[in-house]
Amino acid sequence: MIPFHTLTSRAIPLPAADIDTDAILPARFLLLLSREGLGEHLFHELRRNAQFALNRPDLAGAQIIVGGPRFGIGSSREQAVWALADYGIRCIIAPSFGEIFYANCINNGILPITLEGEPYEGVLDAADASVEFHIDLTAQTIDIGKRSPITFGIDASRRDALLSGRDTLDTILHDDMEHIARFEAQQQDAEPWLWIDETQFAPFASIGGDND
Amino acid sequence: MTHGGQTLYAKLWDAHVVREQGDGEALLYIDRHLVQEVSSPQAFEGLDRRSLRFRRPSAHVATPDHAVSTDVSAPNPRDSLMALQVRRLIENSRKHGVPFVGETDAAHGIVHVIGPELGFTLPGCTLVCGDSHTSTHGAFGALAFGIGSSQCETVFATQCLPQSRQKTMRINFNGRLSPGVAVKDVVLALIAQIGTEGGRGYAVEYAGDAVRAMSMEQRMTLCNMTIEAGARIGLVAPDETTFAYLKGRPLAPQGELWDQAVAYWRSLPSDNDARFDSELTFDVSAVVPHVSWGTNPSQCSPVTGRVPDPAAEADPSKRGKLSQSLAYMDLEPGTSLDDILIDRVFIGSCTNSRIEDLRAAAAVAEGRRVSAGVSAMIVPGSAQVQAQAEAEGLDRIFREAGFSWRSAGCSMCVAMNADRLSPGERCASTSNRNFEGRQGPGGRTHIMSPAMAAAAAITGRLTDVRELAEEAA
Ligand code: SF4
Numbered sequence: 001m002i003p004f005h006t007l008t009s010r011a012i013p014l015p016a017a018d019i020d021t022d023a024i025l026p027a028r029f030l031l032l033l034s035r036e037g038l039g040e041h042l043f044h045e046l047r048r049n050a051q052f053a054l055n056r057p058d059l060a061g062a063q064i065i066v067g068g069p070r071f072g073i074g075s076s077r078e079q080a081v082w083a084l085a086d087y088g089i090r091c092i093i094a095p096s097f098g099e100i101f102y103a104n105c106i107n108n109g110i111l112p113i114t115l116e117g118e119p120y121e122g123v124l125d126a127a128d129a130s131v132e133f134h135i136d137l138t139a140q141t142i143d144i145g146k147r148s149p150i151t152f153g154i155d156a157s158r159r160d161a162l163l164s165g166r167d168t169l170d171t172i173l174h175d176d177m178e179h180i181a182r183f184e185a186q187q188q189d190a191e192p193w194l195w196i197d198e199t200q201f202a203p204f205a206s207i208g209g210d211n212d
Numbered sequence: 213m214t215h216g217g218q219t220l221y222a223k224l225w226d227a228h229v230v231r232e233q234g235d236g237e238a239l240l241y242i243d244r245h246l247v248q249e250v251s252s253p254q255a256f257e258g259l260d261r262r263s264l265r266f267r268r269p270s271a272h273v274a275t276p277d278h279a280v281s282t283d284v285s286a287p288n289p290r291d292s293l294m295a296l297q298v299r300r301l302i303e304n305s306r307k308h309g310v311p312f313v314g315e316t317d318a319a320h321g322i323v324h325v326i327g328p329e330l331g332f333t334l335p336g337c338t339l340v341c342g343d344s345h346t347s348t349h350g351a352f353g354a355l356a357f358g359i360g361s362s363q364c365e366t367v368f369a370t371q372c373l374p375q376s377r378q379k380t381m382r383i384n385f386n387g388r389l390s391p392g393v394a395v396k397d398v399v400l401a402l403i404a405q406i407g408t409e410g411g412r413g414y415a416v417e418y419a420g421d422a423v424r425a426m427s428m429e430q431r432m433t434l435c436n437m438t439i440e441a442g443a444r445i446g447l448v449a450p451d452e453t454t455f456a457y458l459k460g461r462p463l464a465p466q467g468e469l470w471d472q473a474v475a476y477w478r479s480l481p482s483d484n485d486a487r488f489d490s491e492l493t494f495d496v497s498a499v500v501p502h503v504s505w506g507t508n509p510s511q512c513s514p515v516t517g518r519v520p521d522p523a524a525e526a527d528p529s530k531r532g533k534l535s536q537s538l539a540y541m542d543l544e545p546g547t548s549l550d551d552i553l554i555d556r557v558f559i560g561s562c563t564n565s566r567i568e569d570l571r572a573a574a575a576v577a578e579g580r581r582v583s584a585g586v587s588a589m590i591v592p593g594s595a596q597v598q599a600q601a602e603a604e605g606l607d608r609i610f611r612e613a614g615f616s617w618r619s620a621g622c623s624m625c626v627a628m629n630a631d632r633l634s635p636g637e638r639c640a641s642t643s644n645r646n647f648e649g650r651q652g653p654g655g656r657t658h659i660m661s662p663a664m665a666a667a668a669a670i671t672g673r674l675t676d677v678r679e680l681a682e683e684a685a
Binding site: 033045078172176183194 | 230231233234235237239241243250251253254257258262267269270271273278279293294296297300306307309310311312313314317318319330332334336337342343344358359360361362363365366369370371372373374376408409412413442444462463464465469470472473476508529533626627628645647648649650653
């Protein structure tokens, strides 16, 4: 995953509420087997409308979206985030996010910024006016050329993950394999029934080998 | 660690912390993972790219459900995207030694239907799946939640996930359901009231005498829909109903282990003095059958009501959203909901495709005919449900009434297989989401209970199922 430090870009205003993951990437594109190339299908339905902000020529190549309330609710499909990343989006600013979507963003190097009230309105206006944004994750600021930059909050662990570019799996493999082994030994003692023996699957499932 | 004052959620959480990470975050151990074809190819790909193996293959069960054909006479074309996706899951499972249930196997079905059927889902376990309706398994007192594909990859390799602890909300349902009213109606009424964000950030526990009286299948419907209220986790404390359902299932503990397990499971319910961050109480006896009229599950009303008027909405952003929903749904404000004509009926999905759901639909369909011009299908949630329904003669009732009887899969809950709406078609559906295009681009979805969907099939319009009951009486 690409680390996130700073980003300078214009922003695409998509302030409608409840833009769900199905609008971001319709279900039929989930049949594609790879992450690459999904950006082509981003907002597939909405994009057909010439007025849709993603189609604005002045915002071509923009890497930020200013979304509306509950951006990314609905289906847990990570493909929605891969499509955004593949399209080049690196940051989404919205009053609130779908929870699974939010976690998926972090894990794919997209910075989700939760912003409400006046600061949000300011950012939305700036996006509309095609103003250039400068985002600094270490300082936790969004600079849109106003008197003072807007500050935003983010969990320290999530910020560090984005800054380091180390995704969850890398981090666990690096830090936690001993803790996991210890936990497993304890659980096997305390709740042995949670440890299914491979043979228990035999009556109804196939394991490995040829099952053509 | 579990002395007094603890909620079910806290007990489940504490029992799975591998390492506290501060700020209410912890690395949690994951006991069970259901793997399906749509959210897994990239997870397997990632594992291969990093040259990693599964930590514990037998903590996973893989099966294709989203992209499978439910029509035995029309399997997926050989090199269709659907067939390729299913094929990829077979190859990946085989390569990594993951237990795999094939499309034509007796144990096949929608992941959230077969997990419980197999006894893979157990009280006190953590269970994940790359699918948001994983909340279903909370009905067993399991800590179950939907995850994204990279998280699937993380679980493959480590059996762990970092999670942040949720706040807790208890929703008490008291009273008794009236005739013709299903748990689906209760949960739609709940979502209409608290909204699609009402449960956001919470692990919801359902309690109260109405929940205690529910069967496991009803509890699964309730927990399944919890994600539509914005909460990733819906829980019901395990009790005798839970144990009776699980006993003897293939992956449930047997003999002495069973007794040990039950003794532990009895310690899981929230303590009497447990404190919740939020608490709501509803009387279910007042609930009437509901249907959705909009494009999210909170946009629903009693079927006796009317399509709302955006002009009456004071909040401009809500007004805009409402107008947009009605435009998509092609509905005029003020229309009686039971005047809305439908083209299709879908009875199925992980919300409402279990045997009790099919019985409820069959009770309405029996001796009647699907309205001319309506195409109606019944899709059992699993091959086991299908076999049971056939043993009870439900398939005959449905066929005689003019429904098409299918084999198990997600089918028209999600437009990822051959079963989908055409643009402009209107469907009475027992699934869980009425988002724009969910059942096919341009398709219009009204969600409701199985009995209500069967009633709509018979009359060709949204219908209060209680009217048909009166007519028969
Ligand atoms: S039936 Fe629908 S909601 Fe359930 S797992 Fe399948 S697609 Fe998802």
